[in-house]
Amino acid sequence: MSAAPSPRAARSRDGIPDATVARLPVYLRALLAYSERGTATVSSEELAAAAGVNSAKLRKDLSYLGSYGTRGVGYDVAYLVYQISRELGLTQDWACVIVGVGSLGHALANYGGFSSRGFRIVALVDADPARVGVTLAGVVVNPIEDLESIIAARAVTIGVIATPGLAAQEVCDRLVAAGVTSILNFAPVVLSVPDGVDVRKVDLSVELQILAFHAQRRSLREAEPATAKSRRAPAMVGGVTP
Amino acid sequence: MSAAPSPRAARSRDGIPDATVARLPVYLRALLAYSERGTATVSSEELAAAAGVNSAKLRKDLSYLGSYGTRGVGYDVAYLVYQISRELGLTQDWACVIVGVGSLGHALANYGGFSSRGFRIVALVDADPARVGVTLAGVVVNPIEDLESIIAARAVTIGVIATPGLAAQEVCDRLVAAGVTSILNFAPVVLSVPDGVDVRKVDLSVELQILAFHAQRRSLREAEPATAKSRRAPAMVGGVTP
DNA sequence: AAGCACTTGTGAACGCGCGAACAAACTCGG
DNA sequence: CCGAGTTTGTTCGCGCGTTCACAAGTGCTT
Numbered sequence: 001m002s003a004a005p006s007p008r009a010a011r012s013r014d015g016i017p018d019a020t021v022a023r024l025p026v027y028l029r030a031l032l033a034y035s036e037r038g039t040a041t042v043s044s045e046e047l048a049a050a051a052g053v054n055s056a057k058l059r060k061d062l063s064y065l066g067s068y069g070t071r072g073v074g075y076d077v078a079y080l081v082y083q084i085s086r087e088l089g090l091t092q093d094w095a096c097v098i099v100g101v102g103s104l105g106h107a108l109a110n111y112g113g114f115s116s117r118g119f120r121i122v123a124l125v126d127a128d129p130a131r132v133g134v135t136l137a138g139v140v141v142n143p144i145e146d147l148e149s150i151i152a153a154r155a156v157t158i159g160v161i162a163t164p165g166l167a168a169q170e171v172c173d174r175l176v177a178a179g180v181t182s183i184l185n186f187a188p189v190v191l192s193v194p195d196g197v198d199v200r201k202v203d204l205s206v207e208l209q210i211l212a213f214h215a216q217r218r219s220l221r222e223a224e225p226a227t228a229k230s231r232r233a234p235a236m237v238g239g240v241t242p
Numbered sequence: 243m244s245a246a247p248s249p250r251a252a253r254s255r256d257g258i259p260d261a262t263v264a265r266l267p268v269y270l271r272a273l274l275a276y277s278e279r280g281t282a283t284v285s286s287e288e289l290a291a292a293a294g295v296n297s298a299k300l301r302k303d304l305s306y307l308g309s310y311g312t313r314g315v316g317y318d319v320a321y322l323v324y325q326i327s328r329e330l331g332l333t334q335d336w337a338c339v340i341v342g343v344g345s346l347g348h349a350l351a352n353y354g355g356f357s358s359r360g361f362r363i364v365a366l367v368d369a370d371p372a373r374v375g376v377t378l379a380g381v382v383v384n385p386i387e388d389l390e391s392i393i394a395a396r397a398v399t400i401g402v403i404a405t406p407g408l409a410a411q412e413v414c415d416r417l418v419a420a421g422v423t424s425i426l427n428f429a430p431v432v433l434s435v436p437d438g439v440d441v442r443k444v445d446l447s448v449e450l451q452i453l454a455f456h457a458q459r460r461s462l463r464e465a466e467p468a469t470a471k472s473r474r475a476p477a478m479v480g481g482v483t484p
Numbered sequence: 485a486a487g488c489a490c491t492t493g494t495g496a497a498c499g500c501g502c503g504a505a506c507a508a509a510c511t512c513g514g
Numbered sequence: 515c516c517g518a519g520t521t522t523g524t525t526c527g528c529g530c531g532t533t534c535a536c537a538a539g540t541g542c543t544t
Contacts, residue, residue, distance in 0.1 A: 019531060025451040029430060043491065052432040056494095056533060063493055071492045072540035088451050089458030096450075107349040113430060113447035118454070157457055158450070181460060182453040184446075188271060188355060190294040198456045200449045204426075205355035207442045208338075208400070209267040209330050211424040212360070214440045215399055216331030218423060261501060285521065298503060305523055313522040314510035 016087075020061040026051045027058065028084045034077050043074040090118045095156045097180075099171050100163035101126040101134070101141050104186055108162055109137040122154040127167065144171075151178040158182045165189045172199075258329075262303040268293045269300065270326045276319050285316040332360045337398045339422075341413050342405035343368040343376070343383050346428055350404055351379040364396040369409065386413075393420040400424045407431045414441075 030050040034042055044062075048055035062069065062080070065087050069075040085091055096114070098105055101124050108114065114121060124136060127144040134141045142150060150156065159175040161168050161183060168187035175183060176197055183199045185191055191199050272292040276284055286304075290297035304311065304322070307329050311317040327333055338356070340347055343366050350356065356363060366378060369386040376383050384392060392398065401417040403410050403425060410429035417425060418439055425441045427433055433441050 021452055021455050025448040059493065069492060072490050089454040094454055103349040103352040107345040110345040111446060119450050158453055182457045184449055184453060198453060200453055202444060202449060204353060206267040207426055207444060208361050209332065210263055211400055211426060211440060211442055212331040212336055213263050215424045301522065311522060314520050
């Protein structure tokens with residue numbers, strides 16, 4: 001019983017669970033919507049509904065950041081926006097480079113959510129000479145050969161890979177070698193990187209296939225409701241039958 | 243070729259964990275790479291390395307599908323490709339509609355991974371009259387007014403929302419009302435849908451912010467190593483000591 | 485000033501997925 | 515035909531994340 005009020009000092013700096021970090025941007029977006037609407041304070045119940053999560057989970061998530069929020073009242077919207085932004089590192093600017101200016105690269109360069117919150121696209125590069133020189137969203141496309149010099153000169157910390165799958169690993173290696181430690185990968189490959197490099201993957205194909213799985217499962221359920229026996233059958237998996 | 247040594251395994255229809263379902267597409271992609279390379283069988287160790295996961299996890303994941311695979315040998319690549327494809331519902335065609343043909347919609351329409359595995363884009367719709375009539379990836383853009391009739395006529399089961407955030411919820415409601423039960427959402431909003439509808443979200447902004455969090459944490463660690471107190475405390479956090 | 489309604493922050497139980505270790509099963513060589 | 519080597523399928527313990535439930539704290543009303 002650790003009734004003693006000295007927990008392991010989950011003091012905010014260290015030890016924010018990954019699951020919480022993944023939800024903070026969602027909270028932040030909901031808070032910004034409240035802010036634009038002129039709302040001064042929100043309760044955990046309201047904010048949780050807007051973010052699509054449980055209110056208890058939201059409170060626990062926010063408690064990792066600190067004891068912002070006032071009992072009996074709720075959370076001050078502007079204050080919480082600032083705190084979450086600071087924790088996520090959005091109070092500083094992040095220089096990004098997009099590698100690969102195909103149709104996806106075009107969409108990314110034009111994407112508003114990029115530049116809106118501290119993420120600045122400082123360079124676009126592509127291996128295709130036909131694309132080099134084109135100006136896109138106010139940035140000119142450079143040849144892939146200049147990747148390392150651009151990263152060094154512009155202090156790029158985030159690399160976005162929007163190349164075909166075959167080129168992705170090589171581009172990744174070059175990004176890492178040039179000092180980039182945060183990579184957002186849209187190519188359909190599993191990238192291997194050394195420790196200390198953070199890779200996040202956005203895979204449209206995977207999402208579609210997950211949707212297809214659930215859709216098929218639904219249609220199968222409707223097709224044969226007769227076999228309701230195996231519906232949520234508990235403790236059958238332990239099949240000892242030899 | 244396919245040894246097909248396992249006659250049973252007809253069950254396991256129910257109860258595949260979501261975490262496993264999310265990894266099956268990754269396994270499938272790795273298997274297809276082996277298949278194209280001409281490899282006939284793979285061990286769980288090899289396949290796990292290619293997919294970037296633990297081999298025990300891979301074996302457990304595959305065991306949910308059934309007892310495919312041969313002890314002492316490994317998994318037959320072609321056979322496993324078929325089994326995973328069938329489980330994911332990729333042996334049938336899925337009719338998709340893309341709503342919103344901005345730069346992102348363009349990229350999605352041109353995306354190869356869409357049509358390659360049973361996902362067919364049967365319609366593109368947009369609210370902007372200037373975009374209606376344009377042909378994109380072999381499909382003509384229709385006005386948003388025709389959404390319901392298109393869904394009914396083409397038996398659309400998957401809806402892709404690539405609209406601005408403000409229009410997303412309304413589009414979602416119309417999709418659901420028209421009978422679509424699988425939705426892939428690219429708009430930066432939390433969609434509310436009734437039970438029985440499956441929504442998956444792809445959010446570039448969220449991924450960037452997660453990257454920024456970890457990047458900031460890294461830079462803070464390097465900046466002040468003085469507070470090494472909370473530095474990777476080994477096995478002390480486990481709190482076994484009462 | 486004191487009670488009341490309301491909301492946060494958190495302690496504790498629960499469930500799930502992950503990882504390691506092991507037995508069953510199969511192939512191959514002698 | 516049998517034993518050695520290999521690999522799958524599964525069992526078990528563990529740690530993380532989610533959820534419930536409640537005490538503590540705040541503002542408002544009387």
